[in-house]
Structure formats: C-alpha cells, structure tokens
Amino acid sequence: MYASHLANLHRQTNIQEPRHLEGSIAKVPVGMMIRQGFQVVRGLHRHGMKWSGLAGRQPINRVPVSQSMGVGVRVLTMSSWPFSSPPRDYSLPNDSWSPEMRNLYDHYNALCEVEEEGQKKRGPWRRLPSYNRTLKYATGGQCLSKVLQAKARLFTRNTEEPGASFEYVVFLNKQEKSCVCIFQAGHLLEGPPGHVHGGAIATIIDSVTGTIATYLAGPVMTANLNINYRSPISLGSVVLVRSALEKTEGRKTLISCQVTSADGARLHTEATGLFVAINVGHLFGT
Numbered sequence: 001m002y003a004s005h006l007a008n009l010h011r012q013t014n015i016q017e018p019r020h021l022e023g024s025i026a027k028v029p030v031g032m033m034i035r036q037g038f039q040v041v042r043g044l045h046r047h048g049m050k051w052s053g054l055a056g057r058q059p060i061n062r063v064p065v066s067q068s069m070g071v072g073v074r075v076l077t078m079s080s081w082p083f084s085s086p087p088r089d090y091s092l093p094n095d096s097w098s099p100e101m102r103n104l105y106d107h108y109n110a111l112c113e114v115e116e117e118g119q120k121k122r123g124p125w126r127r128l129p130s131y132n133r134t135l136k137y138a139t140g141g142q143c144l145s146k147v148l149q150a151k152a153r154l155f156t157r158n159t160e161e162p163g164a165s166f167e168y169v170v171f172l173n174k175q176e177k178s179c180v181c182i183f184q185a186g187h188l189l190e191g192p193p194g195h196v197h198g199g200a201i202a203t204i205i206d207s208v209t210g211t212i213a214t215y216l217a218g219p220v221m222t223a224n225l226n227i228n229y230r231s232p233i234s235l236g237s238v239v240l241v242r243s244a245l246e247k248t249e250g251r252k253t254l255i256s257c258q259v260t261s262a263d264g265a266r267l268h269t270e271a272t273g274l275f276v277a278i279n280v281g282h283l284f285g286t
C-alpha cells in the first residue's frame with residue numbers, strides 16, 4: 001500500500017531515478033522509499049501543498065528536496081512542477097527581440113482588442129501563450145501533463161539564452177481559421193553561413209501549422225510536411241510564418257503555410273502540413 005502510494009508519488013512528482021534503478025521502483029528499498037516519501041510530503045507541506053494538490057499541480061516553484069541516498073545510490077531530486085522549471089510564457093517580448101519584432105508584436109497585439117462604440121472588445125486575433133501554458137488547456141493536455149518527463153522540453157522554447165534560437169509568438173484568428181507567427185531566428189539556428197538552417201525552418205513551420213491544427217482539431221500529429229524553400233532567410237532577421245486551414249476530411253486536417261519577409265515582399269518558404277487527429281493514448285502506445 002505504502003509502496004504503491006510512494007511509487008505513484010514518485011511517478012507523479014518526476015523524481016529522477018538513479019540510473020540502475022531506472023524504470024524499476026520495486027528495486028528501491030522500502031525504508032528508503034518511506035524516508036524519501038516523508039521528505040517529499042514534508043517538502044510539499046512546506047510549500048502549502050497537499051497530496052491532492054499533486055493532481056491539479058499549481059504552478060509553484062521547484063521544491064528542493066534533493067537528498068543523498070547512501071552507498072551506490074546517487075542524488076534524487078524532485079519537483080512538484082511537472083517541468084523542472086516553473087511555467088513561463090515564452091511568447092512574451094524579451095530583451096533579445098529586435099525593434100522590428102517588437103513592432104510586429106505590438107501591431108498584432110493591438111488587434112487582439114478592438115474599440116467599438118467607445119468600448120473595448122475582444123478583437124479577431126488572439127495571442128497564444130507558449131506551449132507550457134497552452135498544454136493544460138488543450139484537449140488531452142491535462143492527461144499529457146501528468147506523464148511528461150521532468151527534463152523534457154518543447155525544444156523550440158526554454159533555451160538558457162534568450163534570442164539564441166527560436167524567438168516566436170503566434171497570433172490566431174479563429175474566424176479566419178488562420179494564424180501568423182512572428183519569428184526571429186537566432187545564431188544557434190545557422191545552416192548555410194549567415195542563414196537559417198532548413199531543419200530550423202521546417203521546425204518553425206511544423207510548430208506553427210501544428211499549433212493551428214491543434215486549435216482547430218484537438219490533439220494531432222504531423223503525418224506529412226511538404227516544404228519548398230524559395231529563398232534563404234538571413235540569420236537574425238524577422239520573418240512572418242502565416243498558416244491557414246485548407247481543408248478537413250475526417251481525422252485529417254490540411255494546413256498551408258508561407259514564410260515571408262516581415263513586409264511580405266519576399267517569399268522564403270511555402271509548405272503544407274497534414275495533421276491526423278489522435279487520441280492522446282496514441283502517444284503512449286495504448
């Protein structure tokens with residue numbers, strides 16, 4: 001009973017298992033588990049959380065209950081947050097954003113709220129917060145958030161150095177079933193000298209088309225991405241990634257995408273993405 005409770009707690013709280021114990025909670029001596037369990041519970045109480053608080057994890061700071069576990073067992077750490085850092089909205093401006101990126105952000109942000117008869121109303125556009133925040137709101141996201149690994153990251157976000165790789169924000173227009181992403185490519189995304197790597201361009205296209213497909217159809221996976229690179233993108237420049245729904249057919253959602261210069265004059269890339277709706281269980285082989 002205790003063991004299964006603690007195994008559950010262990011899984012839910014993403015304790016990093018020592019390598020030789022990986023995937024095998026049963027190998028942890030019961031005394032050790034109980035001791036660790038008490039420390040976990042004490043840590044949670046210290047931070048005002050109860051057992052039940054684990055299910056609806058509130059975005060609180062990391063709980064430092066790292067503890068040496070004795071001979072042959074390395075340090076265990078746990079976090080009450082399913083990601084190893086507290087949630088942060090990476091789609092908000094930061095110091096690495098160029099004035100051009102900031103201006104475009106301000107432009108679309110202003111369209112999120114319109115004034116009608118002297119009253120402010122919700123406009124046609126909506127800024128989407130970054131993945132960590134959206135995950136729990138999407139269909140199936142709650143379930144996913146329970147099994148995400150502590151060190152896992154959406155790799156387009158969470159870089160130590162702001163501006164080094166993908167800086168982007170997505171604005172969605174639900175009426176038009178379209179979205180626009182303002183994307184600034186940092187120095188780590190270099191492919192051809194001075195220009196953005198084709199894989200990085202594919203990544204931002206997959207992320208943007210995948211985002212709009214998710215908003216329109218719920219959880220999906222990319223089945224096919226078709227990309228034509230028309231002109232290179234300079235490293236450090238800001239481009240627009242526009243995506244729109246082309247058609248839906250049963251579980252399939254087809255999204256089109258164009259990457260252009262910020263003023264729209266130059267076409268860099270064109271793509272289509274086919275997304276297939278999945279049950280979240282598909283990700284876990286059930």
Ligand SMILES: CCCCC/C=C\C/C=C\C/C=C\C/C=C\CCCC(=O)SCCNC(=O)CCNC(=O)[C@H](O)C(C)(C)COP(=O)(O)OP(=O)(O)OC[C@H]1O[C@@H](n2cnc3c(N)ncnc32)[C@H](O)[C@@H]1OP(=O)(O)O
Pocket residue numbers: 131134135138139140141144206207208210211214219220221222223224250251252274276277278282
């Ligand atoms: C991934 C997140 C899920 C949940 C997310 C929740 C919240 C997230 C919140 C916000 C999201 C924000 C950002 C999103 C960011 C990034 C997006 C990245 C997405 C990815 O990075 S994702 C990784 C790469 N992706 C894969 O790792 C897929 C591997 N793959 C499979 O998992 C299966 O292959 C699957 C599921 C695709 C289909 O498998 P299946 O068994 O469910 O369905 P089936 O095969 O029957 O196909 C059904 C119909 O699609 C047609 N069809 C299938 N494949 C086709 C193809 N390639 N070309 C043409 N048509 C195709 C069939 O012909 C049939 O068509 P028809 O019905 O007409 O016969």
